[in-house]
């Protein structure tokens with residue numbers, strides 16, 4: 001380690017006194033001006049991780065759906081997965097180390113994680129469109145170079161595109177070509193092959209309005225447009241030329257407020273969708289002829305994909321094990337529909353993509369989605385190999401055609417992480433193949449009315465949870481209080497958990513009517529405020 005270079009460069013990226021940050025659900029998130037030292041040090045950590053696993057590591061500068069003034073950084077592991085949990089602690093230690101202790105902390109990490117500093121390091125970098133992202137990614141480069149690492153800066157890319165690049169690189173191109181063209185070509189080819197099998201294709205044009213949250217998704221979708229077939233007409237809104245990132249638009253806004261984004265004019269029954277700021281989430285929606293807004297969230301996306309895959313899996317007759325993975329935020333009626341009507345096993349895990357991804361890896365076909373629209377499908381290596389073999393060798397027409405559709409699904413879906421662009425194409429293909437309208441899709445089941453709230457407390461870590469975050473262990477008395485409140489309503493459920501990305505406690509409630517869901521959520525938020533050290537004024541009724 002070049003101690004002199006480390007000293008010199010860390011002085012250029014000083015840590016504000018007294019600032020402590022944690023590597024949370026989605027890496028570090030904070031006000032952009034607090035992050036320069038963090039991203040520099042994450043450049044160091046990415047180089048260390050690369051040396052430790054002898055593979056290319058990704059590093060993405062983004063704060064996703066959070067306000068434009070915020071920013072964040074997260075690391076991507078060799079196959080495009082989230083950073084291994086054992087390294088999150090190193091990330092936190094490195095980010096919070098005093099400047100003069102930096103070298104010591106690095107040495108400690110090297111010892112604990114058996115890192116050989118003499119090895120090469122290779123890091124891929126990406127960033128979103130936030131004004132602060134460019135400078136922060138320069139600081140990432142400083143960190144990588146101090147430890148003698150090589151880097152490739154992809155500049156503006158969606159988060160899932162960076163995950164894809166890392167996976168391509170580390171599989172020596174087996175997953176695809178590690179370029180933007182490679183990504184566009186792979187997805188568009190699979191998409192066109194899929195809709196070729198649709199009877200409707202060519203007969204009508206498919207219109208889709210997309211709210212890009214004024215983020216990087218707009219740029220990348222525009223780049224991809226020439227690769228789309230003529231039948232697919234995508235119309236991009238909130239492309240970042242006029243308004244602020246994520247402001248009154250984007251997938252998170254639409255999901256949380258359960259209303260359409262600004263900047264997109266919706267005619268009755270038009271199919272629309274929203275990406276979030278870094279294009280790793282998507283939700284669909286439409287307005288009916290009476291003017292009512294209908295949200296089609298991650299749960300309903302998972303349901304549509306599961307129906308489609310289950311039918312194909314039945315046709316190929318391979319006894320593949322399929323399951324859906326959700327979190328506690330999944331709408332109760334989605335879980336019921338999947339288990340009782342579709343008869344697919346459902347598993348509930350803790351919030352955060354890494355937990356869903358990890359669980360989904362246990363199955364031949366693991367569909368995972370967060371209610372907020374982040375999700376994908378994972379195919380086991382064995383299932384993928386078998387499917388590709390059936391495509392070339394199977395004599396039975398129906399079986400071979402089904403295998404071919406599955407093969408195209410494997411290529412269309414970004415298996416490294418949830419990807420708004422890829423998910424959108426998967427959904428459009430399924431709707432075309434099944435001849436489903438957005439209303440028919442929506443009508444699969446009716447969401448239970450629900451409400452998501454947040455409360456500020458002095459220290460959100462006083463809330464400890466269990467049972468995939470569905471029950472609170474501490475502070476004492478809180479869970480008993482929630483249980484009593486839930487009993488007052490029909491079809492009700494509520495839980496609270498500390499957010500991993502914001503300094504808040506989140507409250508979720510659902511019940512038979514919107515009024516009851518709102519009332520329950522409010523009562524639970526008061527309980528949190530009083531029992532978990534609420535800050536400021538008590539929460540007001542909705």
Ligand SMILES: CC(=O)N[C@H]1[C@@H](OP(=O)(O)O)O[C@H](CO)[C@@H](O)[C@@H]1O
Pocket residue numbers: 025026064329351352353370372374498499500501502506
């Ligand atoms: C209720 C909710 O939507 N929580 C989100 C949010 O996490 P929190 O830990 O709840 O802040 O951001 C995560 C990262 O994007 C995402 O994985 C998760 O689903």
Ligand SMILES: [Mg+2]
Pocket residue numbers: 064065276277278279280281
């Ligand atoms: Mg995001």
